[in-house]
Amino acid sequence: MHIPVLLRETLEALDLHSGLTVVDGTVGGGGHSRKILERIQPDGILIGLDRDPLMLQHTATVVTGERSHLCHASYRDLPKVLRELQFEAADRILVDLGLSSDQLADRERGFGFSTSGPLDMRFDVSQGESAAELLSHATSEQLATIFHEFGEERFSRPIAEQIVTQRRGSPIRTASDLVAAIDSALPASIKREARKEPATRVFQALRIAVNRELEHLEHALKNSLYESLRPGGRLVVITFHSLEDRLVKHAFRDETRWQCLHKKPMAPSPQEIRINPRSRSAKLRAAIKLPPITVSASPK
Template structure:
């Protein structure tokens, strides 16, 4: 059974206001996580409303079921909670297929929170956080794909360099990639703490101080994005899936945490064939929220309205 969640939903008040929720709406939380947003969404769409929650991470889906019922749940691919809440193990990029499979119509609202949850970051078994010591896995869906440790052992130095540069904007991408490839092929780069120590060593050799923001943040982000094909999922969702699933006038809310995702969202919303209007500037967290939840500081919320 999963441990109780420690995740705080980001910009909860702002998101609920932006979605303009009302009783009877059909709402999709495409990255349901521990159901921090969904728990409040359900309250606002009852009675007669429907919530569909998706997540690539089966462990997080179990946490969502626990949040919404108050009872522990074993990992499962599907949870039916009462008559108005359905949770499915699937990425948001497969929303259209899930709606067809469940016999659900076009929806009124969609929310996707593209950030990593505190529960995932702090898990010792998943390798998401550079302060953990577990296996360097980083897959959201452990039933498919390749763990980061295996990918590093197979990838070329050039491939690793490209990932670190493009997804992490890492200034020492080349030096890090060379050392990462060497150790991974020797079998000595299997855990999160081994990768963190490697990054610290490379930075110190290059005469860089570690500073307040640990340099491992960029590399861990880049590898996570790569192994989960995150940007490919987001791009397809924004340009194909969400427009196909939303009713005319329906709202899509996207919470992003780094410039790559936010740029994709901004560019997608500029397509007037798909989106009639969108927020000109992203909404950010309040200063109080940033103080109470430092992980919210980089969050940006954008809203798009489905065109006719």
């Protein structure tokens, strides 16, 4: 079952009340959306977006009613979504960049390590190429760059070379195939001392590359999310690795646009981490959109 991360902190940062128009830019399993909808009743509106149509189908079973709209779209396309729904702007926006438990558990998606299902990793299987397709043709240099830049993987080059070597004999089609290639490339001492699954960074890097996640986030922070929020409205972003957090931190430093709600990002409590270990790397940053600065004309 999917457990929403930093739920209490998210609801507090959003500062919800009846009548608000709230956007959940990544509805996922619907955990945050369901609680948001409860808090903005009876007059509020929830607009939920997700790139993953399967997640939207699931969310539609837990987020219901005429006060909610679920849309198959990326949060980077939020201005277009609002126009189509005939809303001028949102009062609150939440973007939770983590994978849902349902996505990780689905053996046909390829997000998890221990699966013999297809290595797909796309949020929307109708868009772009799968992780297996990328691994089948990318050069070792291209793969090493992906693993280094998007996964911050120390052993990006030997892992990339091992993948290219292994695919000559047998295509890498499943998560299990990829884990085996990574395992062959890593030094034994690293595998012994690893505190988490050694394949974590490579899987993260591939998922980011396949879905162009950082491109979506950077564009949205500069344009879509800011444009779609009313002055005085709040944006809450939950990140799960340093690459995402860096982009959010940099965007919120623009004091002409944003007023940060916290000096430091909020993190899950030890109790939450015990209940939901996947929350351990989560960070929440929140900011209020400032009204645009108007420059008065100089007297003649």
